[in-house]
């Protein structure tokens with residue numbers, strides 16, 4: 001080959017269309033995509049008319065239970081019962097209080113999403129917000145009628161269990177994950193035993209165990225709240241799972257990070273807090289959010305210990321003899337709420353993965 | 363007494379005898395270069411000096427303090443010993459400036475503004491001041507290693523340990539790091555450098571230490587070491603690396 005010297009430099013050009021991801025390529029890019037696209041298309045065409053006639057054309061949008069004959073969807077039921085499904089047997093005149101809790105939790109969650117808000121003040125906002133929200137729900141001060149937790153229900157209970165079990169479980173998980181790596185054999189094996197013991201139990205049995213054991217362990221006469229019992233079970237459950245996720249993050253860290261911190265004479269706690277944990281946690285954000293999704297859905301199991309979360313409130317609503325128990329509509333409504341929560345979390349995970357934290361595209 | 367004093371140091375990794383009766387004393391302001399074949403225990407030796415590795419027999423003292431397994435003693439010694447690693451080991455989640463101010467703020471309890479002034483002056487010294495707000499992942503290897511040197515210097519150590527600081531660098535970046543090290547040597551810093559850069563050894567070292575199989579085989583001024591190596595193993599090693 002003869003020599004070559006470039007005489008004219010080449011400017012960057014935009015990529016040609018077929019190098020980008022077009023919708024067409026997503027749907028019909030290869031055989032598998034084409035087959036599944038067509039299959040879904042057929043299913044929609046086959047089902048759509050039935051759904052339209054059931055849900056729209058024959059749907060009952062307003063009125064009494066007697067008007068729901070079964071020919072179409074009984075949307076009137078949801079219209080009459082949605083406050084009960086959302087708030088359970090909370091006193092109807094006081095609905096603004098669970099609404100306030102929902103607003104506070106959702107507001108705080110939205111505020112905490114962007115990495116630039118991951119700071120100590122946000123943590124305090126959560127602590128204060130949670131205390132305020134729970135105090136509002138409980139009441140008991142002049143001007144705010146007391147509502148015992150037995151009367152709490154619906155979406156607030158689902159949110160309380162999710163937020164608190166994860167919020168309290170996370171620090172516990174950090175302790176367990178760090179303990180599992182400890183050079184002190186006793187600490188290490190206790191942590192392993194706790195993590196594996198809890199992970200070996202289904203959440204259902206854990207809920208039963210805590211509901212039955214906790215009252216037995218307490219002195220006579222001291223009654224412990226049903227909601228609190230469920231919360232304890234869910235907290236240790238989420239802690240064990242989060243600890244395993246965190247362990248992955250810790251193991252993925254290069255040895256040199258801890259050594260560099262040691263060489264700078266950082267104490268064990270400074271090293272852990274400033275160097276190890278931030279990196280370990282940000283390495284496992286996708287599996288962490290996955291655990292969050294699982295915990296959101298797990299809250300529905302508290303039905304078994306007699307709590308009225310969103311799902312149990314829906315079931316209770318269906319028991320009203322004045323209505324013909326429209327299961328599909330009610331469960332569809334509840335599923336929609338769960339889906340909105342879980343899908344948002346998933347989208348957030350995708351978004352956060354694409355953020356270049358630390359100035360590096362990962 | 364010498365500033366760093368190792369006497370009769372032995373260290374095992376499991377059954378493997380990694381340091382064998384190593385004795386070495388280094389005076390304040392002395393520059394030592396340690397060389398030797400791969401696996402000879404060079405890293406182990408200098409990592410024992412700031413207790414990244416514990417030793418099993420013998421004594422190591424730094425600035426008059428004997429290293430024990432007591433964590434306060436270890437942290438005290440580490441405050442006066444800076445270390446630069448082959449793989450830089452910058453903290454990827456912190457900016458260059460934060461990498462440098464971390465230890466002054468959290469170990470020396472320095473005020474943030476004061477620590478930042480100190481860090482900026484040292485970053486200028488390693489000629490990287492304009493990158494202070496970037497993250498390590500945005501810098502070249504040579505730049506990262508210079509930041510690592512500045513980060514260690516921010517603790518205002520009495521001694522600097524270097525473990526093959528240029529081995530992970532492309533040829534064109536080796537010089538920018540060596541220049542900084544020559545600079546540092548000129549300022550009177552006590553230095554122990556594990557390196558195969560023999561030009562650097564000739565230029566700045568007061569003594570060159572040759573290790574093999576966990577032992578110090580030979581130790582001499584660079585001039586004598588390169589001109590007239592005494593031990594057979596040294597001659598062999600030098601003929602390999604000097605071609």
Ligand SMILES: Nc1ncnc2c1ncn2[C@@H]1O[C@H](COP(=O)(O)OP(=O)(O)OP(=O)(O)O)[C@@H](O)[C@H]1O
Pocket residue numbers: 375376378380398399400401402403404405406407
């Ligand atoms: N953590 C460890 N566990 C077990 N063996 C180790 C460990 N670290 C080092 N060794 C062994 O000890 C010996 C000395 O290792 P060391 O890293 O000190 O060598 P070195 O002279 O720095 O070599 P290199 O030039 O490759 O860096 C080697 O045989 C190595 O395999």
Ligand SMILES: [Mg+2]
Pocket residue numbers: 404405406525526
């Ligand atoms: Mg080495």
